[in-house]
Amino acid sequence: MLVLSRRAGESVVLGEDITITVLEVRGDVVRVGIDAPRSLKVHRAELLEQLEQENRQAASPSEDVVANLTRALGDEPEG
Amino acid sequence: MTTAMMAPMPTTDSDLPIIEMVRPMPGFPDRRRFALVRLDPAGDLCSMTSLDEPDLRFLVVPPARFFPDYAPEVEDDVLADLEIESEEDVLLLVVLRAGSSLASTTANLAAPVLVNTATRRGGQIVLDQPGLPIAAPLTA
Numbered sequence: 698m699l700v701l702s703r704r705a706g707e708s709v710v711l712g713e714d715i716t717i718t719v720l721e722v723r724g725d726v727v728r729v730g731i732d733a734p735r736s737l738k739v740h741r742a743e744l745l746e747q748l749e750q751e752n753r754q755a756a757s758p759s760e761d762v763v764a765n766l767t768r769a770l771g772d773e774p775e776g
Numbered sequence: 777m778t779t780a781m782m783a784p785m786p787t788t789d790s791d792l793p794i795i796e797m798v799r800p801m802p803g804f805p806d807r808r809r810f811a812l813v814r815l816d817p818a819g820d821l822c823s824m825t826s827l828d829e830p831d832l833r834f835l836v837v838p839p840a841r842f843f844p845d846y847a848p849e850v851e852d853d854v855l856a857d858l859e860i861e862s863e864e865d866v867l868l869l870v871v872l873r874a875g876s877s878l879a880s881t882t883a884n885l886a887a888p889v890l891v892n893t894a895t896r897r898g899g900q901i902v903l904d905q906p907g908l909p910i911a912a913p914l915t916a
Contacts, residue, residue, distance in 0.1 A: 747886075748902060752804060771816050
């Protein structure tokens, strides 16, 4: 991992068209601004980790569970 | 755009629409092709079964019945990836984590599945918007 020290207002440039700027440092909170093409997906790492975990939990429920849920949703009145 | 307007669900199993997840589900980056099958003719519960790993499947459902106000906005790059040209072609689904009962079943509103019913391109879209829970109880 490349480690750089930056002050508030300073930036690093990744490749041709990505700029990451340190906007503010207050206590243990650092605000960063990311300037990148819209096609580049930028997400908080912990959100992606949560989604990965949630998908793994959601994946491949047992036949019993699926049958129960199918029945329950079929019984539930529309609306 | 918003996803308030939605394409109709596939109506028959014979349809067996195969969707290509151009934005794969987080945690399953290599699983790209899924069969979308309605599980109950009377309900709208569907399964998304991986063609690459047949034991892998997810339960998905259109959210309107449970979350009538849920109309996530997606960015233009999502529309481009899914080649969406008309709102009428968009099928909005949420992934369920099935519990032992309806009351313990949750839906992922933070990352819905969008399918372009015209091109069969789909993706789980990471919204990263405040107020959208990863595990919203189905019966709130």
